[in-house]
Amino acid sequence: MTTTAPSSLEETESPYALSHLDALESEGVHIFREVAGEFERPVILFSGGKDSIVMLHLALKAFAPAAVPFTLLHVDTGHNFPEVIEYRDRVVAEHGLRLHVASVQEYIDAGKLRERPDGTRNPLQTVPLTEAIQQHRFDAVFGGGRRDEEKARAKERVFSLRDEFSQWDPRRQRPELWQLYNGRHAPGEHVRVFPLSNWTELDVWQYISREEIELPEIYFAHEREVFQRSGMWLTAGEWGGPRADETVVKRQVRYRTVGDMSCTGAVDSDATSLQAVITEIAASRLTERGATRADDKMSEAAMEDRKREGYF
Incomplete structure (x- = not known):
């Protein structure tokens, strides 16, 4: 046989x-x-x-x-x-x-x-x-x-x-x-x-896409007034930003993670759909916290x- x-x-x-x-x-x-x-x-x-x-x-x-x-x-x-x-x-x-x-x-x-x-x-x-x-x-x-x-x-x-x-x-x-x-x-x-x-x-984004889970709109590209601090685009607010030497500009951005407005930065993006976000994340070489969270940059062991x- x-x-x-x-x-x-x-x-x-x-x-x-x-x-x-x-x-x-x-x-x-x-x-x-x-x-x-x-x-x-x-x-x-x-x-x-x-x-x-x-x-x-x-x-x-x-x-x-x-x-x-x-x-x-x-x-x-x-x-x-x-x-x-x-x-x-x-x-x-x-x-x-x-x-x-x-x-x-x-x-x-x-x-x-x-x-x-x-x-x-x-x-x-x-x-x-x-x-x-x-x-x-x-x-x-x-x-x-x-x-x-x-x-x-x-x-x-x-x-x-x-x-x-x-x-x-x-x-x-x-x-x-x-x-x-x-x-x-x-x-x-x-x-x-x-x-x-x-x-x-x-994995999270692919699962969100598969399950058709609704998200807050700021996870997708939109026009927003932001200013730059420590290499990040931050949103103006009552928390103390911007300072006198920081200029507010309007840019098309989205958020990879959300937290306190004072330490969560936006990223330049034109990803307005789930598939576009997935493509963007797949090409990224920076973690979401490393790229957009100032509180994790206070020290190596923050x-x-x-x-x-x-x-x-």
């Missing part, structure tokens, strides 16, 4: 094999269901940015047709893009979700935090975040961090243990072989959970320092 070798690579592949995006989606859905089975009070961080939007989409899929069994939490700096806040509130209302907002402005008004000289509020998010976790006794907190974003985030496990002060110690992180996640934690501790750990920025203090 003779056998014939397959004539092509395609013939060797199983017709039941998952595509790359299907595998990532399956992993994310599994993580959400695992947390629902292990923890009592999980919460999803939701800012209205693309990663948290995809994360919420996975949660909706994980529990459909039932409702998502978690609340949402947003740490609002007070300097967020209005388009993103409008999107956040609309999505929450559409899906009948409950949203907790931890306001940096309220902490400043109460004297618990002080404005930074540069006007940036992203580093001020840690205290409202950790206190909200303690106040509501959240024991699992979903975040949209990805390992390709920044070298400190590349050290994270999917289940990231935090101590009673919400601090991160990379030496205490546990191995996660064969997608087995250890959610054990002592009273007062909690676990940060990252369902998008193995996704890249390109993100890791903030993570140790309790930030994501």
